[in-house]
Amino acid sequence: MYLTIFLVPMMIIPVVIGYDFSMLLIDTGPLNSVLGLLSGQDIRIRWLSEYRAAQVAVVLADVWQWTPLTFLILVSGLTGLPPDPVRAAQVMGATRWQVFRHVQLPLLKPVIVIALVVRTMEALKIFDLPMLLTQGGPGNATETLSIFLWRNAWVFNKVSYAAAASLLVLVLFSAVIFPSIWLLRRERAALEADGPRRR
Amino acid sequence: MTRRQVAFGVFRHVVLSAWTLIVLFPVAWMVLTSFKDAGDWVSWPTRWFPFLDFEPTLLNYRQIFYIGGTTASGELRREASEQAYAIWKGVVDSGVIVTIASLASLGLGAALAYAISRFRTGGRNYPYTILTVRMLPPIVIAIPMLIYYTSLPEFFRTVFNVRVAFFDTHHGLILLYIVTTLPYVIWMMLAFIDAVPRELEHAARLMGASRLTTLRVVVFPLVASGMAVTLLFVFILNWSEFLLALTLTQPNVLTLPVLLNKFQSAVEGRLYGPQAAIGTVVTLPVVVFGLLIQKHLVKGFSFGMIRR
Numbered sequence: 442m443y444l445t446i447f448l449v450p451m452m453i454i455p456v457v458i459g460y461d462f463s464m465l466l467i468d469t470g471p472l473n474s475v476l477g478l479l480s481g482q483d484i485r486i487r488w489l490s491e492y493r494a495a496q497v498a499v500v501l502a503d504v505w506q507w508t509p510l511t512f513l514i515l516v517s518g519l520t521g522l523p524p525d526p527v528r529a530a531q532v533m534g535a536t537r538w539q540v541f542r543h544v545q546l547p548l549l550k551p552v553i554v555i556a557l558v559v560r561t562m563e564a565l566k567i568f569d570l571p572m573l574l575t576q577g578g579p580g581n582a583t584e585t586l587s588i589f590l591w592r593n594a595w596v597f598n599k600v601s602y603a604a605a606a607s608l609l610v611l612v613l614f615s616a617v618i619f620p621s622i623w624l625l626r627r628e629r630a631a632l633e634a635d636g637p638r639r640r
Numbered sequence: 641m642t643r644r645q646v647a648f649g650v651f652r653h654v655v656l657s658a659w660t661l662i663v664l665f666p667v668a669w670m671v672l673t674s675f676k677d678a679g680d681w682v683s684w685p686t687r688w689f690p691f692l693d694f695e696p697t698l699l700n701y702r703q704i705f706y707i708g709g710t711t712a713s714g715e716l717r718r719e720a721s722e723q724a725y726a727i728w729k730g731v732v733d734s735g736v737i738v739t740i741a742s743l744a745s746l747g748l749g750a751a752l753a754y755a756i757s758r759f760r761t762g763g764r765n766y767p768y769t770i771l772t773v774r775m776l777p778p779i780v781i782a783i784p785m786l787i788y789y790t791s792l793p794e795f796f797r798t799v800f801n802v803r804v805a806f807f808d809t810h811h812g813l814i815l816l817y818i819v820t821t822l823p824y825v826i827w828m829m830l831a832f833i834d835a836v837p838r839e840l841e842h843a844a845r846l847m848g849a850s851r852l853t854t855l856r857v858v859v860f861p862l863v864a865s866g867m868a869v870t871l872l873f874v875f876i877l878n879w880s881e882f883l884l885a886l887t888l889t890q891p892n893v894l895t896l897p898v899l900l901n902k903f904q905s906a907v908e909g910r911l912y913g914p915q916a917a918i919g920t921v922v923t924l925p926v927v928v929f930g931l932l933i934q935k936h937l938v939k940g941f942s943f944g945m946i947r948r
Contacts, residue, residue, distance in 0.1 A: 443660065445931055455882060460918075461919055471665075587778075594783050
């Protein structure tokens, strides 16, 4: 039941999320209204037109959309854990928290690393949300790499400049990609070596 | 002990319910707004409840599903909030492109994954090499792709003496979508195919079945559900793809995200009502379909990076 609901944000297309959050975040919008109800004051944060607030807004939207993915990865990792160590710990009288903290969490480490790597890769490419919410503004508050390239190519019409920049981005990214692939491989190998898997 | 367990159970549900609220809040707001008339979109204090705070209306839906040129009632209205915003073009274009691209990508990817799984095609590192394609920001590909697509017709004309266009065409976008989603398909299908025991195939082969018959009769039924999940995933990816479509199409081909973006930026003063209606309409089929096969989702969405 909860699982089903938690997956919904991931299935909404980013453009629609852009729409949706621009509705939520207007200064007379429901988010300020809820915050006002909770704090008892009249809150009018101008989410999309103030420097810090715009950054927070983009982060909020992105977290809202992609938490389900990490959630899914972790759930499938958790259900895939070998049952024997948990049972052994229970037999030895460990509480639920102890089982989680000292048995399941260490076993889950490869999965956590994988989730982290996957999410980082995706987050580095972020384009749709800042594009739709703020167009990279106000000023350059939410100008991510992708937005920077896009702006230079199509707004300022400096296509060759943008092409050169994207080559540089390519080089920079490979500096991130190769270590993360190495990490991914290592953690996967650790996962495979984790004794008998349940099927 | 039992009291602690009860407390834990309550705590657990409180946390989960809180997160449920957070997840559903934006969705609920979108659905609500889609039933509001122009005056209620941004009013303060916020109007929460239909019938109590505001009168629900279907006007927004009439606007976006309107067939023909002008407005719901036939003549062009003065107010921007009363004009028609037909989304049919976007729906058709997106539908055609995404369906063909996803199916083609699934077919190719499944075959590739089979080759990699059974014959170690390309060596041990090959799947990871493929994954690097997916990690690049698409904007890096977009600019060269644009130049490539505009110069490719020239090449075809001089070498093969045929006229083909790639920029702003359906097949141009389809080809690109196949390429960009292939890594995901390969990775997901790899996990599903690896889970099929080789012994089954060996047995079929021993009994005299050809390779293709083995594939069709033994392997395919076992990975069919996996293929369905992969298809859904690729479909969502393509359905929501925005950047490449924005760069490589318009005005002939208009996919939904690009069309929606136009509504967002073109009109003075945002039209939250029709936007919310479009959002609801676009989201609903995917969510329903996703919920139908959600059992398989947990397995599929983790990209086969975690084997179960």
